[in-house]
Amino acid sequence: MSQSKHNKADNITDLRQLRRERSRKRAIKRLGIFLGVVCAVSGLAYGVQVFFQGNYVQEINSFFSIFRPGDGYPVEVLGSNVVDMQNAGGNLAIVTKNRVVYFNPNGYKVEEFRHNLYNVDAICYRSKTLLYDRGGNDLKVYNGSQLVFEQKYPKTIYCADLSSGGNLAVATRSDSHTSMVTVYNSRFQEIYKWYSADGYIVDICLPASGNNMVAATIDTEAGELISTVHIFDFANENKGSRFDLRGELLVDMYFTGGDNSLYVLTDKKLYELSASAGAILNSYDFSNRTLWSYSFDNGIITLVIGDYVEQRSLDIIRLKPGFSNIQYASCTDHFIDVYSDSKHTYLLTDNSLHVYSANMEEIAVYETPDGGSIEVIGEDVYYTTADTVEKLTHRD
Numbered sequence: 001m002s003q004s005k006h007n008k009a010d011n012i013t014d015l016r017q018l019r020r021e022r023s024r025k026r027a028i029k030r031l032g033i034f035l036g037v038v039c040a041v042s043g044l045a046y047g048v049q050v051f052f053q054g055n056y057v058q059e060i061n062s063f064f065s066i067f068r069p070g071d072g073y074p075v076e077v078l079g080s081n082v083v084d085m086q087n088a089g090g091n092l093a094i095v096t097k098n099r100v101v102y103f104n105p106n107g108y109k110v111e112e113f114r115h116n117l118y119n120v121d122a123i124c125y126r127s128k129t130l131l132y133d134r135g136g137n138d139l140k141v142y143n144g145s146q147l148v149f150e151q152k153y154p155k156t157i158y159c160a161d162l163s164s165g166g167n168l169a170v171a172t173r174s175d176s177h178t179s180m181v182t183v184y185n186s187r188f189q190e191i192y193k194w195y196s197a198d199g200y201i202v203d204i205c206l207p208a209s210g211n212n213m214v215a216a217t218i219d220t221e222a223g224e225l226i227s228t229v230h231i232f233d234f235a236n237e238n239k240g241s242r243f244d245l246r247g248e249l250l251v252d253m254y255f256t257g258g259d260n261s262l263y264v265l266t267d268k269k270l271y272e273l274s275a276s277a278g279a280i281l282n283s284y285d286f287s288n289r290t291l292w293s294y295s296f297d298n299g300i301i302t303l304v305i306g307d308y309v310e311q312r313s314l315d316i317i318r319l320k321p322g323f324s325n326i327q328y329a330s331c332t333d334h335f336i337d338v339y340s341d342s343k344h345t346y347l348l349t350d351n352s353l354h355v356y357s358a359n360m361e362e363i364a365v366y367e368t369p370d371g372g373s374i375e376v377i378g379e380d381v382y383y384t385t386a387d388t389v390e391k392l393t394h395r396d
Contacts, residue, residue: 073391074385076388078386090105095120098116099113105391112145120134137156155175167183168188181201181204204216205255214231243271271283283323293335295340300318300341329347335348339376342358353367379393
């Protein structure tokens with residue numbers, strides 16, 4: 001009998017311990033759920049805050065603006081005032097001497113704002129627009145028509161770049177060095193700075209990811225011109241590379257294929273570089289012919305080379321990454337502008353737009369009276385005249 005009572009007491013004790021253990025586990029579970037809810041709410045609140053502080057709302061509005069009905073083309077824009085036209089994510093950005101206007105494919109005016117910069121240069125995306133006074137001191141970034149960043153630099157601005165991811169790089173003169181570059185993230189916080197001790201910075205280039213930067217400088221040594229390409233890694237200041245191009249004048253640089261493929265154009269050659277490996281992969285020599293014009297579009301490089309003044313003929317050269325299967329065409333009319341995409345090359349000459357296939361076979365010619373420059377978005381070709389922007393559509 002006593003043994004039975006002892007076992008019963010033990011069972012009661014075990015039951016109490018089991019209940020306490022279960023209560024403890026339930027409390028831990030509730031605490032975990034509570035903390036999870038707190039984290040989720042905090043994350044949601046932060047996401048909402050970032051959403052409204054960032055350019056996502058403007059991106060959405062700009063996307064849907066493409067489909068709004070308008071009065072069609074032509075649209076009235078004084079052609080002599082047009083500095084540049086760019087594809088801004090499906091809308092057409094027109095940069096003039098005193099304002100920027102965005103039109104959708106239907107001629108609907110999406111945005112318009114004045115910039116009041118003397119020698120304006122621009123980079124336009126669907127929602128963000130970088131404007132700066134080349135040779136001046138003023139720089140502005142707009143989110144739609146809202147001014148989100150403005151800076152008046154104490155020294156002259158040489159050049160600037162805005163990546164599609166939002167990073168901003170600005171090259172200016174410097175008190176202590178020949179020139180310098182300041183890099184900002186998408187919230188315009190300074191994240192990197194580089195001083196050039198020798199050559200002057202003539203161009204800077206940011207990839208979409210914003211993990212690195214390329215800066216080009218020009219200097220002279222013993223009477224010889226030297227263009228130098230500097231590649232920087234923001235995460236590792238000791239990791240980078242440089243290329244000296246002796247006797248060549250750097251004209252432009254262009255990133256494609258993510259962060260890896262970098263194209264460097266000089267007055268004598270076109271180079272394809274691996275930015276990650278720090279190596280020259282390919283080059284195309286102009287063979288002592290004059291670089292007349294060029295375009296970097298959609299991963300296609302188009303060069304216009306020759307001597308139209310004396311020979312009345314120019315070579316239109318279409319290159320793809322790797323520089324394989326190079327295609328050529330000849331232009332004997334007065335050249336004005338050129339543009340390429342994956343399927344076509346568009347050549348604007350006096351009063352005519354010539355459309356070539358990817359193999360540079362002419363497939364169509366359109367009359368473009370008084371055409372001044374072109375921009376292509378999808379199948380639509382936009383071109384300026386004396387007082388309007390016109391649009392024509394080419395379909396194979």
